[in-house]
Amino acid sequence: VDTQDFFSTDFSGEGRIVGASDIDNGQFSEELQIQGSALDDRLNYLAGVYYFDESGDQDFGWFFLIPVSTSQISADTQSYAVFGQVDYQLTDALKATLGVRWVKDEKTFTIDQQLTPEVLGFPPFAPLINPALSSVALDNDYTETTPKFGLDYTFETTGVLDAALTYVSVARGFKSGGYNGIAIFNLGDAQTAYGPESNWTYEAGVKLDAYDRRVRLNAAYYWADISDLTSNATVGFSFPVANVGDAAVHGLELELTTVPTENLQVYWNVAFQHGSYGRLDPTSAPAQAPAKWGVAPRVPQVPTYAFTLGFDYGVPVPLGATDGRFKFGFDWFKTDDYVTSATNDFVASPYDRLNGYVGLDVGDHWDVRFAVKNIGDNYDITSGSRNTGTGGLGGFIPLPPREMLFSVSYRM
DSSP: OEEEEEEEEESSSSSSEEEEEEEEEEEEEEEEEEEEEETTTTEEEEEEEEEEEEEEEEEEEEEESEEEEEEEEEEEEEEEEEEEEEEEESSSSEEEEEEEEEEEEEEEEEEEEEEOHHHHTOTTTGGGOOTTOOEEEEEEEEEEEEEEEEEEEEOOOOTTEEEEEEEEEEEEEEEOOBOOOOOSSOSTGGGSOBOOEEEEEEEEEEEEEETTTTEEEEEEEEEEEEEEEEEEOOBTTBOOEEEEEEEEEEEEEEEEEEEEETTEEEEEEEEEEEEEEEEEOTTSTGGGHHHHHSSOOOOTTOOSEEEEEEEEEEEEEEETTEEEEEEEEEEEEEEOOEEOSTTOOOEEOOEEEEEEEEEEEETTTEEEEEEEESTTOOOOEEEEOOOGGGTSOOOEEEOOOOEEEEEEEEOO
């Protein structure tokens, strides 16, 4: 897969702070699997190997009232993995799962930077500049083994209960390390690679179908212990990704779907979650949040709650020689506030969005639909940074305004 991308972003909204990027990226991946069953189908197994290769080049340029710098970045990744999983039916109701994955990532990174002559002597930027540092080259390998354990128990159905399953699982996750390529005035952040992040996740849940499958309830509680959490931060005129320390995120997820009548489906999904830091690197952005911003550090992108409530309604309609179905639906999404980055300097306020559609199915193949996203045309900000007077570039990213879409689709 080859990707070419260009963007230019005005962080000030007034043409004063602009960053532009030109990317040429290519990647290739291949996976081979073997799977089957044994022991009178009580044992199911899967094993395989995976290979991934990616190479990318990026040219980056910055403008801060005057042209500031240009950078040429090159990054290469090769990843190898071997994995396997077995499911064994201990009894007719109880199933055990055991899996393991070994992965090795080999990464290289280079960046060369040129500062414009005007910037080298421009007083506001002079303390940020290290003219002697004009290039960085890094080479890192990351290896990890991630196991998974699980138990599923299927209950006998009785009364109004059509199906019931409960489960517990324990799994280790891994996210590879990487590099900081956003360099405006100097390559200080680019000199150090950030390391891998890992976590142990524990989950227990239940899945129920009842009343002739007109009611479906899924519930799950999870706890994730994260080691060496990698987070983005805005520190002055740089945007480092760093391992800030350890954190825990736990929460409860509920999904309820009901079909009160043949034509109506109502659904409700909600998540309650909480994140907290354990060990923190004292030099990290969240550790410095109390002194800089007067707030206790919060784990980024973890709202206390978020939910979606919606319905779909449809009725058959005659369309001459064929059958049709008229349908419409709405859904309402709402989320609590959350901090957007490890810096803890910017809090995205609570927001909600209402979406809807109306459509017509024609026969078994055609579908005509008119949909509207953000019916209320709300202006909601989901990410941003404080302005330069308080240590950041300023600026923010809003969600799209009201969007309308008309589509015609054909199903084979």
